[in-house]
Amino acid sequence: MSNSEAKNDFIREIIAEDLASGKHASILTRFPPEPNGYLHIGHAKAICINFGIAQENQAVQAKCNLRFDDTNPIKEDIEYVESIKKDVAWLGFDWGQEAYYASNYFDYFYECALHLIREGDAYVDLQSVEEMREARGNVNTPGSDSPYRDSSVDENLALFERMRDGDFEAGAAVLRAKIDMAAPNMNMRDPAIYRVLNVDHHNTGDQWKIYPMYDFAHPLEDAKEGVTHSLCSLEFEDHRPLYEWVVEHCPTPATPRQIEFSRLNLTNTVMSKRKLLQLVEEGIVSGWDDPRLPTLSGMRRRGYTPESIKRFIHKVGVTKFNATTDVALLEFELRSHLNQIASRRMGVLEPLKVVIDNWEDGHVEEMECQNNPEDPEAGTRKVPLAKEVFIERDDFMEDPPKKYFRLGPGRAVRLRGGYILQYTSHDTDAEGNVTAVHVDYLPGTVGQNPPEGVKCKAAIHWVSAAHAHTAEVHLYDRLFTEENPDAHEGGFMNCLNPESMQVIKGAKLEPTLADVSHGAVFQFERVGYFCADTLDGELRFNRTVGLRDSWAKKK
Incomplete structure (x- = not known):
């Protein structure tokens, strides 16, 4: 869409207000796919919004980052990375000289996690997944504190270092943010922000045994890059308080704003x-x-x-x-x-042969057909016509109904861009199926009205049998x-x-x-x-x- 065709909406209104008020001198958005599958039409909406807003604000040198949220190596693959790049480029969008990767920020995420531990805002939990799930409560019942919630800073730092060194099996230890186990929003009940996976990463190899959770990495990536407006689909609305908590409690260089839209x-x-x-x-x-x-x-x-x-x-x-x-x-x-x-x-998908009986054997004429009637500059092309042609099987009927205007006994039809054909007879096999139709062509009818006494109300497509x-x-x-x-x-x-x-x-x-x-x-x-x-x-x-x-x- 050009700038003049840009459709106004609540996101664009927010961005326009932020620019007009001086809150932001420029705009930076991002499209952050997880490389764990191929993009689909739903992603196209996010691509068009994020890259489209950047294109519409080139006057202030706006930009959209293509960033791969590659924080879960179990499901990710370089194949998906390359396919995503191809899809974004195919849609006509340019992300600049380089793409961004969450995995390039792993050191930063780790330092932020250490900061939270030192500030008393995170702790290592050694409960099983089932125990943590049971203690989390539900929308009607508050959660209960983990027995590890009040561990000392030194204990948590030591455990977190052991997590990084690979001393724990996958799922045996997680780092949790210390927020509020009674929060109405379930996402704020001491969510896990780091887990042990002990698998290699497509970008960082075997450097890490621990990987950040998406809800922890996402706001830090946005802040690290200086994203002004973090635009995401509506299912992340309940995650926004956690997004804002992470930005507020970690040493971030910027404060991005998350805005949700319907998927x-x-x-x-x-x-x-x-x-x-x-x-x-x-x-x-x-x-x-x-x-x-x-x-x-x-x-x-x-x-x-x-x-x-x-x-x-x-x-x-x-x-x-x-x-x-x-x-x-x-x-x-x-x-x-x-x-x-x-x-x-x-193109004839279900071909039926038509023999032009009064056409000379070996004679070929070239019919001139339009390439695109919607585009006068598209020109024409030459299509060969010989004694035998193929037409669609349903363009001939032995006993046609009253409003059937194609070929049948006693009927005439025009070949697209060519002559009018007059039915003479047809052949059938032992089962009564039509195997060929015989016709005569009417000379002088290319581009001309049918002669007097001949009714022709339809033009059908065809292909020369000898040239098909x-x-x-x-x-x-x-x-x-x-x-x-x-x-x-x-x-x-x-x-x-x-x-x-x-x-x-x-x-x-x-x-x-x-x-x-x-x-x-x-x-x-x-x-x-x-x-x-x-x-x-x-x-x-x-x-x-x-x-x-x-x-x-x-x-």
Whole structure:
């Protein structure tokens, strides 16, 4: 979105007020993904907000940091780091010369933890996980103090050093902030801020045996970098008091402000990384980049454009209220953008042969077809026409209903950009299935009205049989049949759409599609939008989206 199109919202109003009052001379936001999975469309909202605000405030040299919150090496991998960088860049955002890593601040986090211990604001707890959970209480019952809560500073420093040296097994000791075990907010009941893991880290190797908890590291990272506005989704609202407590009680160089906004929820979709990982690991989908997933890599492979995603995020807006958006709105923005930019081509998915009886054997003509009627500068292309062509099987009917205007006995139809064809006969096999249709072409009808006495009310797409490129086409649909898979009584895995992917092996495409680059998007006329996919070395076409919302019709 350009500055002139920027949509005003409560976050942007806060930032504008902070700049106008002189509270901040510039703005620094951050996008802090955990590298434990691939980014999805929900993350795209956070990316667009954080990077978008920085772009809109270039007059004050605003910036957005890309920072990896890599504090849990058990679930993290460098593969995820690289995929996240690729996704952010694909959306069109620049994080500058370097990305930031929470792991680069491990020494700082450790010093802050020592500071809390020395100030009497943290202690090492040797209770089991079960004992701590039981003592925590619930929303109606206050928690009870740990027997280690009043240990001396020296005892806690010694225990914490032993934690760092690897003297404890994972889970045998944690460092807890000493706040208030009776706090109404459960996050403030002496939360754990450091734990023992005894595993290597993708960035720091075997240097550390202990790792900070997210709620401890997050505010310190923001403060260390000088973030002015820490923008996060609404589930962190209850964590804000702890965020502010950490900033207040640790030696921080800045005081960032956390502001929450509603996360993005879509119908017929799951957004949980855990559930997406389950789909991948159980082989329900082919991988994180499966075109049926809401991951950005999957959407990219399916043919989504960055512009369509950003338009959708812009339209959804920024609010404080959780809601679920119909995925049809996302598909609408996708169709709208692809209609503007996608070149038109002809592809026949369920081919039926048509023989032009009065066409001379071996004769070939080139029909001139528009590349994109929405773009006058897109020009035209030449498409060869010979004696035999393929049309869609449902573009011919032996006994057509009254308002059927395509090919059938006694009927005429125009080839897109070409001649009008007049039905003469058709062939069938032993089971009565139509195997070929015979027609005559009407000379002089390219771009001209039909001659007197001939009714022709439709134009159909086609491909010359002698010049056709045979390709595999994947037809993708929504992965779940239920609008809210998370609420399905049998679990989200029990409302998978069995028709979410259909593979067509023998589609016939016009020859211009035989050699196209990976990611190129086309509109197959009258069929839908398709994306060229060569990731495994073979050229196939993935259906990005149909020309119309087929789900609305089903409803």
